[in-house]
Amino acid sequence: MNRARLLSVYQMPFLLMAVIIGLDQWTKKWALAALSTPIPRCWKEVTLPDGRRASQLLNESITELQQILVAPPQGVSCWANTPADHVEIFHSWFWLRYAENRAAAFSLTESIPEWFRMPMLITVSILAVGGVLWWLWKLGSEHLVLRVALGLVLGGAIGNLIDRVSLGYVIDFIDWHLRPAYGWAWTFPTFNIADSAVVCGGALILIFGGKAEGKTEKKSTDQTTSDDETFTEAST
Structure with missing residues (x-):
């Protein structure tokens, strides 16, 4: 396997992945020490x-x-x-609050029995990491925005995978909500840096993924046409 191609394909996404994992694990350790222990x-x-x-x-x-x-x-x-139950950054909408999530991101899959849920989530995370690595290899060194998106997804997936394997749950601590003075309240499921990276990466993929695939197909078509023309000229 060509070392130069490996570097061109994976170097930037892996650096971004390392930053996301490091930031995610550091903030989770902070949340455990400052908001829980x-x-x-x-x-x-x-x-x-x-x-x-x-x-x-x-x-x-x-x-x-x-x-x-x-x-x-x-x-x-x-x-x-x-420590206090939570830290108020902005009273009406942004708190830091420790939570242990044994389900998927944003507390999805809570209804699935835990004996099945955790192995399933670990397996899905590993498959997702493998899928991202394959997609990066397919993209090559082109499509910068899409490679950034996949680096974010990779870092977020591995960050939460580390928690699930080592702890059996994922540490969440970012609490967004609306608690206005006139009675009603809305709370978004508690999340973490890894979840944020996956969501941001997924949004970039939705926005730019189709364009990147279109460019790849166009380049492939142009290359095929060029090869056919070269073959025709050589034949004549």
């Missing part, structure tokens, strides 16, 4: 050089502090600050 604070009593007693904050990881919180050793005191 109690944050322990532990300190121990120490004696200063002048003989005075003081409290020294333990600079350990959250996991280690949680273990200390369960059974603090002698001379160590702990307390846990449970």
Whole structure:
């Protein structure tokens, strides 16, 4: 397989994919730590050089502090600050709120039994990744917008696939809603960066996919016509 073609086909979409996966996983870890996990604070009593007693904050990881919180050793005191249920960016329409989604994006497929749903979603994600890789290879180095779209879809699919395989669910934290003062409310299903990438990529595919396929077919037709003309000239 030609290495130059591999680079021309996959380099840009893979870089975009890596950015999406990195941003998605980082924001999910932030949501888990800031919006879900109690944050322990532990300190121990120490004696200063002048003989005075003081409290020294333990600079350990959250996991280690949680273990200390369960059974603090002698001379160590702990307390846990449970984060707020949500963070309000804009009160009436944009919150950050931790949620665990065991269904598909935007809570689709919730009605399917979990014993079947999770293997199905993992299988569909793997097939989708394979389909995107094949489509990128078919496109080659042309159709920049469509390759960007497929890179977004690839990053989003793998980002959520990592969650499903490692956790058994997907972490969501972006909460869009309308809560006006006059009574009614509308809430969009909680989502994440990976979902956003898939939706944006899908929208670009819907808008530009047909145009790209048309250009590919036209180029193929023109190439076939050119080959036929060359063959005819050679025959005469």
